[in-house]
Amino acid sequence: MSTAQRLYDQFVTNITAKLQTNKKWVNCYNLLGLPGQMPRPIEFLRFVEGDPGVPGDGFSISATGGGINADPVAFELATPFQLGGITNGITLTAFFPGANLTYEFVIYTATLNSTGVCRIFSNFVDDPNVLKGTVLFDGVAGVFQNVPQSSLESILNATNIFLANRGCNGITLNELFITGIALMVRPNIVTNVSLDAAAIGLGQNTVP
DSSP: OOHHHHHHHHHHHHHHHHHHSSSOOOOHHHHHOSTTSOOOOEEEOOBTTBOOOSTTSSOOBOOOOOSTTOOTTOEEEEEEEEOTTOSSOEEEEEEOTTOOTTOEEEEEEEOTTOOGGGOOEEEEEOOTTSOEEEEEETTEEEEEEEEOHHHHHHHHHHHHHHHHHTTOOOOOGGGOEEEEEEEEETTEEOSOOOBOEEEEEESTTOOO
């Protein structure tokens, strides 16, 4: 099943349960779109470090490292995000104290379907000129960054160069996963982020 279909099914199946929890949730117009439109495919992320939930719900996490990303500043996704089926890039959003436009995302990826020397873990920072912005969710400030399809293809191409250098077969986006995220203020990765929430949206400017 493609990531796009998985996100669609998840929203349709879980919206009632989400709205009934004690955590704050985006209102139905933001979540479902206007009447007659498809749901907006946005997924709040869970991490190995814990589930920060949604912005303003009182839950936050810190990066601990030691996972498959082997990086103490990376937040490791509890379920790696498969890039298969993505056709218009993604939007990354993070909510944390002091969020502003100086922050950028570091994307951690892995060829999880491969084994041995062909299982490659990498991290990438996009062009600083990609579209970024700020967002408010129930009064909590966050930053978002578009990751256009061309950037995903560039990550794929770089991964395939690494694979070729190791004598491995090339892969497609179906076999490439986002395994974690970190935040940086160039030129340094930020080490003390208290993450209130984070999300991945399908397409550009797809924010909670």
